[in-house]
Amino acid sequence: MPEERQFPPRSNRRLGSPGPTRLDTVTTMQISTTASTSAVDDTRLSEILANPGFGTHFTDHMFTVEWTPDLGWHDARVTPYGPLTLDPATAVLHYAQETFEGMKAYRHGDGSIWMFRPEENAARMVRSSHRLALPVLEVPDFLAAVESLIRIDQRWVPDPEGEKSLYLRPFMFASEKFLGVRPSQHVTFMVIASPAGAYFKGGVKPITLWLTEEYTRAGRGGMGAAKTGGNYASSLVAQQEAIGQGCDQVVFLDAQEGRYVEELGGMNMYFVYADGSIVTPETGTILEGITRSAIIELAGKLGHDVTERRFSIDEWRDGVASGEIVEVFACGTAAVVTPVGSLKWDGGATPEVTEAGETTMRIRQALVDVQYGRAEDPFGWMHRVV
Numbered sequence: 001m002p003e004e005r006q007f008p009p010r011s012n013r014r015l016g017s018p019g020p021t022r023l024d025t026v027t028t029m030q031i032s033t034t035a036s037t038s039a040v041d042d043t044r045l046s047e048i049l050a051n052p053g054f055g056t057h058f059t060d061h062m063f064t065v066e067w068t069p070d071l072g073w074h075d076a077r078v079t080p081y082g083p084l085t086l087d088p089a090t091a092v093l094h095y096a097q098e099t100f101e102g103m104k105a106y107r108h109g110d111g112s113i114w115m116f117r118p119e120e121n122a123a124r125m126v127r128s129s130h131r132l133a134l135p136v137l138e139v140p141d142f143l144a145a146v147e148s149l150i151r152i153d154q155r156w157v158p159d160p161e162g163e164k165s166l167y168l169r170p171f172m173f174a175s176e177k178f179l180g181v182r183p184s185q186h187v188t189f190m191v192i193a194s195p196a197g198a199y200f201k202g203g204v205k206p207i208t209l210w211l212t213e214e215y216t217r218a219g220r221g222g223m224g225a226a227k228t229g230g231n232y233a234s235s236l237v238a239q240q241e242a243i244g245q246g247c248d249q250v251v252f253l254d255a256q257e258g259r260y261v262e263e264l265g266g267m268n269m270y271f272v273y274a275d276g277s278i279v280t281p282e283t284g285t286i287l288e289g290i291t292r293s294a295i296i297e298l299a300g301k302l303g304h305d306v307t308e309r310r311f312s313i314d315e316w317r318d319g320v321a322s323g324e325i326v327e328v329f330a331c332g333t334a335a336v337v338t339p340v341g342s343l344k345w346d347g348g349a350t351p352e353v354t355e356a357g358e359t360t361m362r363i364r365q366a367l368v369d370v371q372y373g374r375a376e377d378p379f380g381w382m383h384r385v386v
């Protein structure tokens with residue numbers, strides 16, 4: 001049997017177009033493995049894991065699987081990590097037809113390795129791929145791909161001290177050599193992994209946000225809810241503006257009225273009221289963060305009344321000024337929960353808060369403890385890999 005046919009071409013549908021849907025929950029993907037002969041040695045690996053930073057070191061292997069309309073997904077393989085050779089006419093380089101995910105593997109105190117709600121990342125990639133007219137990689141196959149890489153590169157998952165983890169980057173892109181605006185007839189899905197250090201060195205510190213009133217991130221019917229590179233490309237100029245204003249991150253408002261808070265360049269937002277209730281902007285044009293949805297459940301369990309609704313920038317400014325809003329925080333896979341110290345805009349700023357709020361830190365701790373296996377997992381979020 002030729003290698004291309006190892007993986008049955010059943011997942012050849014694009015969401016949104018009619019096609020077979022796999023209902024099985026178990027992968028049938030056959031993954032071939034070629035182990036690296038130039039893996040990083042143990043001494044170098046301990047140096048890297050002592051101070052991994054973020055997104056600069058990559059593990060010894062990578063996962064790849066290809067898709068074509070006639071074969072579906074095929075030729076799944078784990079191979080030594082290395083550069084890709086792409087034809088200059090490869091579609092993704094011109095039309096940005098791509099999606100990606102961001103998730104982490106955590107080592108627990110007993111040495112076991114776990115992922116946090118990975119099926120949610122898989123499901124979000126299905127939704128993103130739908131929006132980008134890419135084929136569907138079914139949830140069990142996504143999980144098998146990510147797990148195969150974690151297993152072979154398990155020595156790269158750092159010890160839990162200092163909130164270290166192995167960051168996983170699944171991504172799918174238009175790999176057909178073709179110039180023209182139509183969905184690619186050749187698609188590649190890959191997973192790479194990179195050890196990640198603590199986001200906050202020396203303790204969790206509040207960040208400062210810049211409100212951009214010129215740039216928006218997503219409009220109605222646009223790609224805001226999809227995790228696709230174009231959204232991040234379009235956020236860069238606003239993020240540059242934020243840095244220029246002495247801020248850490250940019251806040252985007254809705255494109256239609258310029259009135260409602262959407263999210264940051266890479267995190268969702270939460271507002272804590274003096275009475276303990278919590279508000280987070282509703283979904284639609286924002287990325288449906290997996291941390292965001294976990295916090296909705298977790299904060300509810302901790303006794304907070306959590307509401308998802310449109311939340312205006314005036315409510316933010318007035319609420320902080322009146323003392324009605326007592327804490328603001330952002331959340332996402334990278335930093336888990338990040339306190340917000342102040343919001344600046346052209347002509348003003350909210351009062352500076354220099355310490356992380358109590359509710360913010362309680363939620364953060366509760367989440368991190370589940371992720372690192374230091375607390376019960378009442379929602380069944382953790383998924384053991386090794």
Ligand SMILES: Cc1ncc(COP(=O)(O)O)c(C=O)c1O
Nearest residue numbers: 266267268287289290291332333
């Ligand atoms: C634009 C944007 N919003 C929100 C998030 C938070 O999502 P998650 O909690 O799934 O990491 C991210 C992180 O990837 C993001 O890029």
